[in-house]
Amino acid sequence: MELGLSLGYGRREEEEEEEAEEEEMMEDMEEARSSGEPPVQLSLLPSVPAHRFPSSSSSRLGFAWTADNTAAAAAAGNGSLVASAARGFDVNRVPSAEDAEEGSPNSIASSFRTDFSAIGIAARGEGVAAERASSARASDEEENGAARKKLRLSKEQSAFLEESFKEHHTLNPKQKVALAKQLNLRPRQVEVWFQNRRARTKLKQTEVDCEYLKRCCETLTEENRRLQKELSELRALKTTSHPFFMQLPATTLSMCPSCERTTTTTTTTTTTAANAAAANAGGSGSKHASSFASLFRKKPRFFPFVSSSHPATSPAS
DNA sequence: GACAGGTCGCCTATTACATCA
DNA sequence: GGTGATGTAATAGGCGACCTG
Numbered sequence: 473m474e475l476g477l478s479l480g481y482g483r484r485e486e487e488e489e490e491e492a493e494e495e496e497m498m499e500d501m502e503e504a505r506s507s508g509e510p511p512v513q514l515s516l517l518p519s520v521p522a523h524r525f526p527s528s529s530s531s532r533l534g535f536a537w538t539a540d541n542t543a544a545a546a547a548a549g550n551g552s553l554v555a556s557a558a559r560g561f562d563v564n565r566v567p568s569a570e571d572a573e574e575g576s577p578n579s580i581a582s583s584f585r586t587d588f589s590a591i592g593i594a595a596r597g598e599g600v601a602a603e604r605a606s607s608a609r610a611s612d613e614e615e616n617g618a619a620r621k622k623l624r625l626s627k628e629q630s631a632f633l634e635e636s637f638k639e640h641h642t643l644n645p646k647q648k649v650a651l652a653k654q655l656n657l658r659p660r661q662v663e664v665w666f667q668n669r670r671a672r673t674k675l676k677q678t679e680v681d682c683e684y685l686k687r688c689c690e691t692l693t694e695e696n697r698r699l700q701k702e703l704s705e706l707r708a709l710k711t712t713s714h715p716f717f718m719q720l721p722a723t724t725l726s727m728c729p730s731c732e733r734t735t736t737t738t739t740t741t742t743t744t745a746a747n748a749a750a751a752n753a754g755g756s757g758s759k760h761a762s763s764f765a766s767l768f769r770k771k772p773r774f775f776p777f778v779s780s781s782h783p784a785t786s787p788a789s
Numbered sequence: 790g791a792c793a794g795g796t797c798g799c800c801t802a803t804t805a806c807a808t809c810a
Numbered sequence: 811g812g813t814g815a816t817g818t819a820a821t822a823g824g825c826g827a828c829c830t831g
Binding site for chain 1: 817818819820821
Binding site for chain 2: 624642663670671
């Protein structure tokens with residue numbers, strides 16, 4: 473997977489190689505767009521609609537795989553990026569000598585070292601930069617067994633990664649390397665950031681889904697309670713207010729234990745016109761098909777998920 | 790073609806650290 | 811200044827896909 477650009481190349485060759493790579497990346501991006509590569513979205517209540525990911529967003533921040541990122545940032549008025557790039561101090565690490573060694577996990581980033589000061593996103597201040605650099609050094613040391621130090625990405629870096637994440641929830645190796653180069657991070661850091669970002673998105677979506685299902689459950693419970701009450705009122709009405717009313721069949725209300733839907737069962741032989749109509753319409757007591765509306769010739773009330781499927785299986789609407 | 794071994798990318802759970810109230 | 815809560819960078823382990831001999 474390692475791209476092995478760092479060793480044995482003259483500067484000119486490196487530049488040509490990088491230009492070719494960026495062209496390839498742009499082609500890849502175009503391919504991805506045109507093939508309708510779907511953004512990662514969960515089925516319920518999409519958290520970030522696709523229309524919020526305009527294809528221009530990459531150029532707005534000037535991702536490495538788009539043309540002339542720095543110029544794009546400048547053209548888009550992204551002054552902080554340009555200015556920080558112009559300031560040119562390192563963010564997280566000073567690529568170490570061993571990074572250039574073959575097989576080092578940092579070898580890719582180090583291959584872009586010469587461009588860092590011109591393109592990279594700088595930290596908020598020299599103090600921060602120094603701190604970050606020391607953190608990065610500690611991170612390097614950690615690879616040699618020392619305790620790991622945690623660095624925090626700058627706001628600019630985070631914003632940049634966020635924009636990139638809106639564009640793609642996953643990165644191919646080229647995009648990863650390009651982004652790392654642009655942000656002056658190691659590709660591994662970019663990869664980890666995307667992994668954690670996906671995890672956060674998923675967690676958030678799960679919470680939203682959970683909340684949604686909870687509300688559905690509450691609604692159904694309330695509806696059930698209301699229907700039970702209405703039924704008892706109608707029964708009372710039947711016995712007191714309409715002595716001449718033809719005897720309604722005794723209807724037993726039973727509840728499906730899994731979905732809490734009610735089912736009626738007619739137990740007497742005397743029928744009313746309404747009941748006969750209901751019987752003609754399919755009979756009462758069939759699974760999840762009985763309807764108080766048909767029984768009493770009332771207009772059907774709105775009931776969520778009443779159409780055909782089980783509530784738990786079709787909450788998408 | 791089937792299979793084992795290696796590599797890679799991703800997911801998930803967890804840890805460790807920085808920051809803030 | 812100490813402390814707990816929170817956010818998040820980083821790590822570890824597992825899994826599936828893919829490639830190669």
